[in-house]
Amino acid sequence: MTLRLYDTRTRTVGELQLQRPGHVGVYVCGPTVQAAPHVGHLRSAVAVDVLHRWLLATGHRVTFVRNVTDVDDKIIHDAGHNDEPYWALATRMTNAFTRAYDALHVLPPTVEPRVTGHLPQIVVLIEHLIDNGTAYESGGDVYLSVKAVPSYGEISHQDPTKLKQGEADDSLKRDPLDFALWKAAKPGEPQWASPWGPGRPGWHIECSAMAVEYLGTSFDIHAGGLDLVFPHHENENAQSTAAGHGFATTWVHHGLVTAEGGEKMSKSLGNSVLVTEALSTVPAPVLRYALGAAHYRSTIEWSDQAVADAAAAYDRIATFVRNATELTVGIEPVEQPGWEDFAAALDDDLGVPQALAVVHNAVRRGNTQLADRELPGLAGTLALVRRMLGVLCLDPISDWPSSGSSELTPVVDALVRLLVETRAQARERKDWTQADALRDRLTEAGIVLEDTAEGVRWRLT
């Protein structure tokens, strides 16, 4: 079984075709580092992280490129507003994004190229496009001639003749559809030398240049948000095609996060939930679950209810893993079925919802084995569940080891144990009033007790 993915260009799910067997080149459009990341940005990161991890889990070597757009109109504008150099704002926000990715344990990319570090590659690509007649210089700007690219529209399925011509009529363009590869410098703005005079790159050209730099002229997967399909990816594809590059074989786009009410979350709409805000109330693994449990192409509506649902589901899994781990130390596991179903679900266009259904079914089986003290089978189920969770980065032990009681200091642990022992003595003499009073006090303090055949287990709520 091999991975099948939905390709935006063909609008079909098909087997992933690789340039080099066993090796996958992935380019993901990363953020424009203009403002602090919101949960929509993290959804993007989590969606492609699952792709990344599944490719690794199925034995591929992955070159994973996620760029940072660190110079553009908005960054320049906002930085100017704060009387701050654009590169200072870009660096601050790049760091904020990195912290957000790290908080959810998103695997780092193989390389994280920045626009400002790739001006030579960008200039060379533009020169090539001018030389072959598909781009032209005009008043210090350089534009791609969209008419020179017959396949224009193949990614977004837009008919160029029917596009609204939104951008203000730019007399420097030969055709309203043409878009800038290079923008002539304006006073006070960052600028780099070029054959066409000082200026800076247009938005789309950076990705074409950097993808080719690290992945070659033809590579396997180009990913990004649904909102990038047009014009960004259409234009990227057009430039690269014009340059004679094969560029991406498969175009993968993930869905967006909306605010409550269904409207897309974005900075410009002012309805963003920042990652730092979310993490102040939501445990990181729960956030990861909330953003990763839906299919990557579906819309996620962000709400307290969505978070609560994710917390309940994750806690159910985490509780099982914790309980099963306690009982199976040193037990030789008997392998349990389920991995094939899980793998089949992920191979089918990263069907995480179905994969999670397999996980939950395994958890239910494991809970039965746990109740029956069928320990070798339980150990096998635990191993299976943790293996599956590992792919999704949701294993409470190896991915999120700090959650649970282990983070408590030994002092607190000892105090709780003392109370638990006192209660146990009360229970032995059947002093239920005393025993329940102690349990109630602990519950009030945020500690839940569970009486099991093996003794008392406690955890934080």
Place this chain on the structure above:
RNA sequence: GGCCGGGUGGCCGAGUGGCUUAGGCAAGGGCCUGCAAAGCCCUGUACGCGGGUUCGAUUCCCGCCCCGGCCUCCA
């Protein structure tokens, strides 16, 4: 105006021309428990509306309504 996605049981969320109509949460019943907690079992008979195709449609086709995305920066 053009292109696209979606409307599934109380909520979230998969999926499918009939077959066993995922999974989670919530609800009701049962089991376990001194009582709880955790857990297990059972129950609910859903697919926006109107047509059509079909032996049979939630699933295919047509029309309509509603929600959302893109067409301008955006993950």
